[in-house]
Amino acid sequence: MESPDQLDLDYSGQSGMVQELNKKNQGPSRRAFLRGLAAILTLGAAAKEFLFGSEALGQAVPSGFPLPDETVEATLKRLFGNRPLNQGEGKVKLDLPLIAEDGANVAVTVEANLPMTPATYVSNIYIISDKNRRPMIAKFSFTPEAGKAYIATSIRLAATTDVRAVVEMNDEMLYAVSRHVRVTVSGCGDVPQN
C-alpha cells in the first residue's frame, strides 16, 4: 500500500517544521511544539478515517486486492444500516433466468417503475447475491438525466441462490425484490461451503 508511506512523509514534514520553528526561537518554544503536535494528531486521525472510512462505505477498491468474505446480512447492514427494506413487488422488476446453466454469465435486468423527476428519482440500484463470497455485485447510480431507472448486465453467481435487487430513492427510501436462481455450474471456480 502506498498511503502509509505517504503518511510517514507527512509526519516527518510536520516534525521538520516544528524543529525549524524551534531553532528560530533559539530554544524549545512550547507553543510551536504543541501546535505541531496537534497538527500531527489531527492529520493522523483524518488519514485513519479516510483509510478505514472508505472501506466501511464499500467504495470501489482500485487496488484490486481481494476483500474479506462477507455474509449477505453483513452486506445489507453495511450498505443500508438499519433502514427498512420495503417490499418492491410491482414497483421494481427483476428479471433473471430460473435456471442458469453457466454461473459465470447470468443475464440480469432491473427495471424500476418509479418516477425520475429532479424532485423524486431513483438514485441507486444495487444487485446482491446471497451466496457469493462478496454478495455486493454491482451498484448503479442514476441522475434524473437518465429518464428511467433501468439496468441490464451479466453477472457471476457462485451457487444456487437468491438474488436481490435493492432500489434506493433520493429520499433514502428502499425497495427490494428477490428471485431464486438455480445455478448448474458455479461461476466463481469454487463453491462456498454453506
Add this chain to the structure above:
Amino acid sequence: MADTGRVRIRLPSMIRPGEVIRVRTLIIHPMETVQRDKQGNIIRRSYEFIHAVMVTYNGKEVMRGETTQAVSQNPIFTFPLKVDRPGKLTVTFLDTTGKSYKETAEIKF
C-alpha cells in the same frame, strides 16, 4: 487478450426527440476472479477487473456504476438515456490496473 479494452456502443436505429432510449455497451475485458491455491487459500495479488463505469451525455452525468469481480467477463451494460437534443454520449470504464477505456457516440435525429 489482445482486444482488452475495446468498447462498443449500440444505439437504436430510430431515435425520436424526447424519447428514453436504451443504450447497449460492451467491453472486452477479462474481469479476473479471485484465484485460490490447492488448500483453498486466496492468492493475494492485485486482480485486474473493472471497478467503475461512467456515462455522460453532453458532459452531464447520466449513470455511474460500481462493479466488482462478480460481473462477468466481457460484460454488457444496458442503460437508459433521455434524449431531448442531439449530442455526444461518452462511456468510460476504469479498471484496477489504472487504465481507462473510453468510447463516444453521436446521437442525432
